[in-house]
Structures are given as structure tokens and as C-alpha cells.
Amino acid sequence: MSATTVLDWGLGLAQGMLVLAMALAAWRMLRGPRAQDRILGLDTLYLNGMLAIVVHGMRTGSGLYFEAALILGMIGFTATVALAKFLMQGEVIQ
Amino acid sequence: MSGAELPLWAAWLVVALAVVGAAFALTGALGLIRLRTFYERVHAPTLGATLGMALILISSMLLLSLIEGRLVLRDALIGVFLTVSTPVTLLLLARAAAHRDRHEGTPGAPPEV
Numbered sequence: 001m002s003a004t005t006v007l008d009w010g011l012g013l014a015q016g017m018l019v020l021a022m023a024l025a026a027w028r029m030l031r032g033p034r035a036q037d038r039i040l041g042l043d044t045l046y047l048n049g050m051l052a053i054v055v056h057g058m059r060t061g062s063g064l065y066f067e068a069a070l071i072l073g074m075i076g077f078t079a080t081v082a083l084a085k086f087l088m089q090g091e092v093i094q
Numbered sequence: 095m096s097g098a099e100l101p102l103w104a105a106w107l108v109v110a111l112a113v114v115g116a117a118f119a120l121t122g123a124l125g126l127i128r129l130r131t132f133y134e135r136v137h138a139p140t141l142g143a144t145l146g147m148a149l150i151l152i153s154s155m156l157l158l159s160l161i162e163g164r165l166v167l168r169d170a171l172i173g174v175f176l177t178v179s180t181p182v183t184l185l186l187l188a189r190a191a192a193h194r195d196r197h198e199g200t201p202g203a204p205p206e207v
Binding site for chain 1: 099100101102104105106108109110112113115116117119120122123124126127132135136139142143146147150151153154157158161168169171172175176179182183184186187189190191193194
């Protein structure tokens with residue numbers, strides 16, 4: 001087996017597992033039952049999506065996906081904090 | 095597809111790190127589905143956010159460093175940022191959930207500190 005084959009199949013497997021994790025998180029986000037469960041599902045969804053982008057960047061060997069993953073991490077953090085503050089106080093900025 | 099010039103052991107090491115990291119993330123998402131109460135569930139995704147994230151980023155840094163023939167530590171930036179931000183988000187979320195539960199008088203709500 002050549003190194004290219006190992007990388008292609010192995011990283012493909014890792015990507016498949018991350019996509020499955022995203023599907024499970026999306027199920028929790030859609031199912032609820034309460035608002036905090038949906039926010040937790042969304043948080044897990046974007047985190048696993050970011051990891052899937054990193055693995056995709058490894059598969060293609062291009063550095064372009066790094067910025068996308070970094071920005072997704074930052075936006076997801078902001079979104080979850082804003083939603084949690086909204087649950088706590090009923091408003092995002094007071 | 096890159097990595098044609100990589101030695102076989104390096105390819106196996108990169109793949110092993112990435113697959114174990116993805117398995118941690120999958121276990122965390124599975125916990126999100128299987129655990130019963132919100133306060134149990136809030137623990138599960140941290141598995142992917144810490145160990146899974148770290149293993150995948152180490153694997154990515156290793157692959158890029160081997161391909162480019164120099165030390166590439168760019169991906170550590172994501173790791174540092176997530177390590178700082180994950181506890182903050184989950185603490186805020188858990189406190190918001192506890193606040194709501196106490197306000198509504200749900201049985202099993204955590205007591206006021």
C-alpha cells in the first residue's frame with residue numbers, strides 16, 4: 001500500500017466519522033427538547049463541522065481551509081455565547 | 095491529493111491520529127444523543143472539543159510539516175482559541191439552563207450557590 005492510498009482512505013474514514021457526529025448533533029438540535037439542548041446541539045454541530053474542514057484541508061493538501069476553520073471556530077463561539085446570554089436575560093446586549 | 099513523497103510510517107501515523115480524534119468527536123456526539131438530562135449532556139461534546147480537536151490538529155500539523163519539510167504550527171492557533179473559548183461557552187450555557195430551571199421550579203434543578 002502506498003502512502004497516498006493510506007492517507008486517502010484513512011482521512012476519508014475520519015471525515016465520515018465527523019459527518020456522522022455532525023448528523024447526531026443536528027438530530028439533538030432539531031429534537032430539543034428545550035432551548036438549551038438545541039444550543040448545545042448547534043455548538044457540537046459547528047465544532048464537528050470545523051474539524052471536518054480541517055481534515056478536508058489535509059486531504060487536499062491545500063492551506064486554504066485553515067482560514068475557513070479558524071473563522072468558523074470564532075463565529076461559532078460568538079453565536080453560542082450570544083444565544084446563552086439570550087436564554088439567561090432575554091436580550092443579547094444590555 | 096498530496097503526500098505521494100511521504101514515507102509509509104508517517105502516513106499511518108497521520109491517519110491514526112486523525113481517526114482516533116474523529117472517534118473521540120463521534121463518541122462525544124453519541125453522548126449528546128444517549129444521555130438523559132441536559133446537565134449530563136453538557137459534558138459529552140467536550141470530549142470532541144478537547145481531545146478530539148487536539149489529536150486532529152496535531153495530525154494536520156504533522157502532515158503539513160512533513161509535506162513542506164519545515165515546522166508548520168499554524169493549526170495550533172485554532173487549538174489555542176478553542177481551548178480558551180470552549181469552557182466559556184459551556185459555562186455560560188449551563189448557567190443559563192440552571193437559571194431557567196430554577197426560575198420555572200423544575201424538579202432536579204441545581205440549587206442556588
